[in-house]
Amino acid sequence: MTVAVAIDHLQKSYGATQAVKDVSFEVEQGKIFGLLGPNGAGKTTTIRCLCTLAKPDAGKVEVCGISALAQPKIVRQRLGYVAQEVAIDKILTGRELLNLQAALYHLPKKFIGQRVDQLLEALGLSDYADQKTGTYSGGLRKRLDLAAGLLHQPDVLVLDEPTVGLDIESRVVVWDFLRQLRAAGTTVLITSHYLEEVDALADSLAIIDQGKVIANGTPNELKDQVGGDRITLRIQEFTSDADVSKAKEIIDGLEFVENVIVNSSQGNSLNLVVGRQGNHLSTIEQTIQNAGLPIFSLSQSRPSLDDVYLAATGQTLMDADLAAAATRDLKKEKKLQMK
Numbered sequence: 001m002t003v004a005v006a007i008d009h010l011q012k013s014y015g016a017t018q019a020v021k022d023v024s025f026e027v028e029q030g031k032i033f034g035l036l037g038p039n040g041a042g043k044t045t046t047i048r049c050l051c052t053l054a055k056p057d058a059g060k061v062e063v064c065g066i067s068a069l070a071q072p073k074i075v076r077q078r079l080g081y082v083a084q085e086v087a088i089d090k091i092l093t094g095r096e097l098l099n100l101q102a103a104l105y106h107l108p109k110k111f112i113g114q115r116v117d118q119l120l121e122a123l124g125l126s127d128y129a130d131q132k133t134g135t136y137s138g139g140l141r142k143r144l145d146l147a148a149g150l151l152h153q154p155d156v157l158v159l160d161e162p163t164v165g166l167d168i169e170s171r172v173v174v175w176d177f178l179r180q181l182r183a184a185g186t187t188v189l190i191t192s193h194y195l196e197e198v199d200a201l202a203d204s205l206a207i208i209d210q211g212k213v214i215a216n217g218t219p220n221e222l223k224d225q226v227g228g229d230r231i232t233l234r235i236q237e238f239t240s241d242a243d244v245s246k247a248k249e250i251i252d253g254l255e256f257v258e259n260v261i262v263n264s265s266q267g268n269s270l271n272l273v274v275g276r277q278g279n280h281l282s283t284i285e286q287t288i289q290n291a292g293l294p295i296f297s298l299s300q301s302r303p304s305l306d307d308v309y310l311a312a313t314g315q316t317l318m319d320a321d322l323a324a325a326a327t328r329d330l331k332k333e334k335k336l337q338m339k
């Protein structure tokens, strides 16, 4: 395997905040790698260190064997970076913006027109190229950001939350384009807090939580590591806490159940881990109905990446995101009170 990106024991703090405590992973050349984690996990900080936009406190960061700390200029030539949100000048047309970017990259003048046309075409932007970017939808702007990150033909394209806020259609366009890039040999690194996105796209991934890597491997490896199948059970109506505890106690008593967690973000569903053998659904249905609790839904599936996250942290990604949002709101409130 040829390593395109190697990050080893990376650390980065902002004042008292340890944004990245200990992050290590390697990205194989020509593959799509996902860095998955809830808001505030340290994803953006990690890739800002990779793209030489932030200086690590400790650790190794290499792109194609070149140290980002020792030779930032060379690393920047090898990398394309698409930030989560880009403030683009709304007065310029898409084509003008790309021409300007190309000049900032010092691309040879002869080559610029052709390269810009090629990218506009590849990203389905030709029809919009001469409209002001202020008129673009979120999906079109994201495609333009992608084009801008690719102008200098980087070996490695790094995208921070590439489809956040995009509609499904634009999301699929972006995913397809990233797969095409991979087919053409480009290494792609994305961050995401959407597990479906990483599951759909990534050849391998690292899950990051509170500044640390908690799991690393291919999606299938990680799912197999967490073992048995998943069953999700919901009791009808808006379940009272007493009903939830009662159901949990009954389920806990079943022999084939390895683990039960109450998932409060999804209407107090119960998430169970069970062995793969046996017809568990009908046993659970019987047991719960006998206890006089009406079932709303009951389903069984293979483990997901969320189960991997859950197994490592004790909460789901969605709950972690909600908790992060609540902390941010609290901080905002405090700031407002202080004013």
Ligand SMILES: Nc1ncnc2c1ncn2[C@@H]1O[C@H](COP(=O)(O)OP(=O)(O)O)[C@@H](O)[C@H]1O
Pocket: 014, 017, 018, 019, 020, 037, 038, 039, 040, 041, 042, 043, 044, 045, 046
């Ligand atoms: N420039 C900064 N100054 C202070 N704190 C920061 C800065 N950037 C990030 N942080 C903090 O570091 C932590 C990780 O943030 P970030 O890397 O943006 O996470 P993610 O991209 O996974 O959401 C968060 O607690 C965030 O508030």
Ligand SMILES: [Mg+2]
Pocket: 043, 044, 045, 084, 160
């Ligand atoms: Mg981020």
